[in-house]
Every structure is written in structure tokens, then in C-alpha cells.
Amino acid sequence: MRKLMYVLLLFWAISVNAQNNRQFYLIKLYHFATHTQQKATEDFLQKAWLPAVHKKGIKQVGVFTPVGNDTATKKKIYLFIPLVSLNDVYRLDDALLKDPQYLSAGATYIQAAHDQPAYSRIETFVLRAFSDMPHMAKPVLSGPVEQRIYELRSYEGATEKLYRKKVDMFNQGGEIKLFKQLAFNAVFYGEVLAGSRMPNLMYMTSFDNMDERDKHWKIFFDHPEWKRLSALPEYQHTVSKVDIILLNPTSYSDL
Template sequence: MILRLILIANFFFFTSSYSQSEVFELRVYDMQFGTSTDVLHDFFEDALIPALNRQGIENVGAFEESGEALPKKIYLLIPYKNMQAYLDVADRLEDDDQFKSAAEAYRNTPPDKIPFERYESRFIRSSWGFPNLVKPADDLDQFELRIYESYNEDALRRKLKMFNEDEFEIFEDAGLRTVFFGKNISGDQMPSLTYMLAFKNREKHQEAWAKFGQHPDWQRISNLKEYTNTVSNITRVFLKSLPYSQL
């Protein structure tokens, strides 16, 4: 009887923890060279983000790459409670007259004037070690987006375990401020995980990374056999908030 109660308690703990995870949609827009981006920014600021907010979707992030990278890219981060919430939001947008009215200029833009060639949507499911998006302080308006690819699913499982059990605490000790983290469940560069860090200036951010590399717990876990060959490639992109971003 006692064992049964323990198993039931563990089951509810697991399902409760799982239900607290979030799903993030990360859109990456590839911009057309030499075309005004105003209609897209206006669509985000005046139509899409307010419509998402009306449906209870908060902390929508909008970013562009730091520096003068070409072709330009715009990043949109939308947090959902789960995949069903994403499907529900998409359906409700089609019935939102206020959204359709605000989006009219964008929807009626001629093909030769639309400012992007295409956009890609990646879906990321948060993990138990960092289940929810954390809005950074207002002065942390620069971001580092990192994608870790693994050579197979088991290598990714081990890297996720490494984060969940140890790395988040080391990040905190080193002064690295995580915004979101999760396993990629769709998109390219699979299998992989994605996370975002917020910082104030590049110099302090590099100092925090140096502290991370020297942290005794990192030195310990990075030498464990279990965690060898977990990452086969790293993509790193530096971003800055757009004026209407909620992050």
C-alpha cells in the first residue's frame, strides 16, 4: 500500500512538472536586400503581437542581428503553454477582426514589395531544469542565441541531462542569464537544443563566459565520460531587441 502511494505521488509530481513546460516558436525571417522592412515591423508591432497578447501570450520577443550581417534576419520568439495552445492561437487569429484590420496593409502588400523571402519556424520544448521563459531585466537588451547540435538522439539526451542537472546552476553562479532553454522538436539542425542568454554589454558577457569555463563544477562534469561527444556543432548568433520587443 505504501509503495503504491509513493508511485502515485511520483506520477503526479512527474505530470505536474511536465505540464509546467512551455513550447517556444522561433521564427527566423530572411530579409530581401534593398527592400523597406517597415510593413513587417508595423505588422508585428500593431497587429500580431497585440493579437497574441489578447490571447494571453505574453513576453513576445522581436530581435535583429547585431552588426551589419547580410542578408538581414529578423527573429520572433513566441512562448506558448503547449503545442495545443499554438494550434488554438492560430485558429483564433483567423476569427480576430481587430487583428485582420490591423494586418490589412501587410496582407495587401504586393509580392514585389514584401520585405522577406521566407521565414522558418522552429519549435522548442522547454525542459524540467528550466521550464519557463524568464523575462530579463530592462537593461539586459542584448542577447546570445545558441544552438547545440548532437550527432544522434542519445548524445542530445545526455547533453540535456548535463544542463538539467548541473549547467543551469553554473550559469547562474557565473552571471550568465538564461531567457529560455529547450529541446528542438522541429526545424533544421536536428537533433539539437536551443537557448538564449541576455546581457548588458559584450565585455561583461565574455567575462561571465570565462567564469563559467573556470567554474569547478564545469571542470568536473565536462570530464565525465557520460558527457563526452554530446555536442557536434554550435551555432551562435548575437541579437539586439527591436523597439517593440517585449523581451
């Protein structure tokens, strides 16, 4: 009996520890009106910001541009930052502002005049990792870097209750397991704690190229487990809006 109680307590402790060790993610979306703005921000990220956050122990930062960004009227950059705790959201900026090397290398961006900013606006999203994938993962891809596709999906729910059911579908329902089984190379799954549109979850998968991306999704939607899961009554109407953003990694992205 004592052994059984010990085993049960051990499993409970492991479960609680896993819940407490879930990472937090910061996604920053830069909007640009011109190529000049985008170049200024990219120079800053590559030469000042990334080296500084690497020194702080954050090694797996993703820097992405939307597919077709070069010819788009509204240009963007997506920045993905994994964090250990929610406090790191503000601690990181505080630490960088005390780093003289960062301040010197990023002076052009940091000291930009009011009428010559390096971006139009920045959107920020704070996320907490799903319980079934508590830490981000660097994908193993073999295709040329410039052809790689990172797919960021945003699912909004009509109500908090329906949103929670969709999160449950990923975790307890087994959607994450199916993505893993089909080699979607997920980078993260996260609940949006703060963002411009709520309630909301986001996740990112990755592929060697666009053809591989299309093949994987066809296999997914045709899979009997997905058909079974998506037909369950408890998971109906859990998503009211879907945004699909196809991204390419920059040459200096860690991912």
C-alpha cells in the same frame, strides 16, 4: 508507513505535474533581402501582430535583430513566442485570422502582392522547455535597452543518443544550475521538436551589454564545476555543431 507512502506519492504527483506543465516555444526567423522588407515586417509586428497576441494572453514575446543587422547584407528578425501547449502552435494563427482588428491593422503585410512580399522566407522552430527550467523567464537587466545582448545558442548532436546526453547534461548534470548560479539570466532552454537541423537544442541567455557577456563566459569556462562536468566521459562528443547568435532587442520587444 502510510505517511511515507503519502509523501512519496505527493512527490511523484508534483514531478509528473511539472513535466506536464513544460512550456512550448515557437521561434520564427524572418529573412529579408532589403531594408524595405524588414521595415514592412517590423511595422506589422509592432502595430498589428503583437497587440493581437497580447490580447490572446501571450505577454512575453521577444523580438530581436542580430548584432550588426543594419549593415548586414542578409537581414533577419528573430521572434520568440512562449506557448502553453503544442496545440497553440496552430491555434494562434487560426485565432488571429478571425480578429478583424488584427486583419485591418496588418492589411499591408497580410495582403502583400506576390512580387512585393514583406520577407524573403520564414523559418520556424518548435521547442519544448527543458525539465529543469519548464517555463521561460523574463530577465532582469539594468543596462540601456539598445546595449542589451541576448545570446541564442543552437547545439546540434551527431546522433539522437548523443543529443539526449547533452540534454541530460543541462538537466541532471547541473549545467542549468551553474548558469543560474553565475547569473546568466537565461530566458529559456528547449529541445527542438521540429526545425531545419536535427537533432538540436537551443537556449537563450541575456546580459546588460557585450562586456558583461564576455565576462560571464570567461567566469563560466574557468569555473571548477564546468571543468569537472565537461570532463565526464558520458558527456564527451555530445555536440557536433554550435551556432552562436548575438541579438539586440527591438524597442517594442516584451523581453
